[in-house]
Amino acid sequence: MNGALPTLVAVLGTILGVVVTHLFQRTSSERAQNFTLSQQLRSERLAVYSDFAGAVTELRRGQQDRWHRRREDPESPHHFDARTESYRLRGVALHALFRVQLIAGSPAVVDAARSAYEQTSAIHQAADTRELSANSERAKEGLEQFIVLASTNLK
Structure with a gap:
């Protein structure tokens, strides 16, 4: 019986060590997995937010071009091409907006993007150059506000 007690203690110690090691490894594995997922989400958001900002910037340029071509000659092929391009750019920007809506972690970011x-x-839709400048500036400020909110959503 004297030899059984140390053996029993050794077996129980081994079992306890295995259980504790398993718990630590599982916790460590979960932490690593959560970190990887959060980094992946951050990377995805960065790509989507950047794509949206680029699409809106191109749309702004296209809308200004459309306005200028209409003022030059509303019946010209240049105006038709600029209008067609602005429709295409609007579709690209709308697609980017949908992606923001799908991945954003904050309703404020979605509202700013919209x-x-x-x-x-x-x-x-500006009536004159002054209104065109004001509309363009308002659009630029709206995009900057989106970028500020989106950058806080990356952390």
Whole structure:
């Protein structure tokens, strides 16, 4: 019986060591997995937010071009081409907005993106150069507000 007690203690110690090691490894594995997932989400958001900002910037340029071509000659092929391009760019920006809506972690980011898209889409409706400048500036500020909110959503 004297030899059984140390053996029993050794077996129980081994079992306890295995259980504790397993718990530590599982916790460590979960932490590593959570970190990887959060880094992947951050990377995805960065790509989507950057794509949206680029699409809205191109839409802004296209809307300004459309406005200028219409002022030059509303019946010209240049105006037709600029209008067609602005429709294409609006579709690209709308697609980018949908991606923001799918991945954003904050309703404020989605609202800012939607606002930036709408402000940019309305640029070509300006009645004169002064209003065109004001619409363009408003669209630029809307995009900057989106970028500020989106950058806080990356952390």
